[in-house]
Amino acid sequence: MTALKPGLRLKSGVCSAEVMIVKGAGQTSITCGGVPMLGLDESADGAAAVAAEMNGCLVGKRYVNEDQSLEVLCIKPGEGSLAAAGAPLAVKQAKKLPSSD
Template sequence: MDLKPGSRWKSAVCDVEVVVVKPPKTEATLECGGYQVIPHAEAKPEGKAIAEDFAEGSAAGKRYADEETGLEVLCTKAGKGTLTIGGRPIGAKEAKKLPASD
């Protein structure tokens, strides 16, 4: 899986679509809904459903990052699948706090 910056991927089982912001430092497999994501231009495979353990959803406009691999993706289309790396859920990044102004 070649997760280059700017590459577009989509879930094989739901509506989630992502763009890679930062590539992983090591080899990594990005998944959504329990299945490996596929290139954006590919057709979705038939007969697959979201795995029950990976159905928490992903929100559009949020960045998801994995500290272990360094991978960061931007979710461009929301869906019911959870983004994972090797079966390990990756969480949404929190927005940076701006300094208080007086």
């Protein structure tokens, strides 16, 4: 379980992925490749990835849970898929805007 706070960065225990919490509060378990993600200064305990949860995450994409109460930004790409409280996170679709600055 992780205490969520915008700005908090987490790293994958099974691949190179890193995420930053954009929106979220309370305690949730965020996993990558089926294994709980770690604080940047923690080290992986060697837990094996769940093969079905190794579909990758893309840098720069925002991922949300179903009710969009949780949003994370993938800041480093990896092979693991992201999930929270056991449910997969989906890419948040954004409207493409013209550059205004």
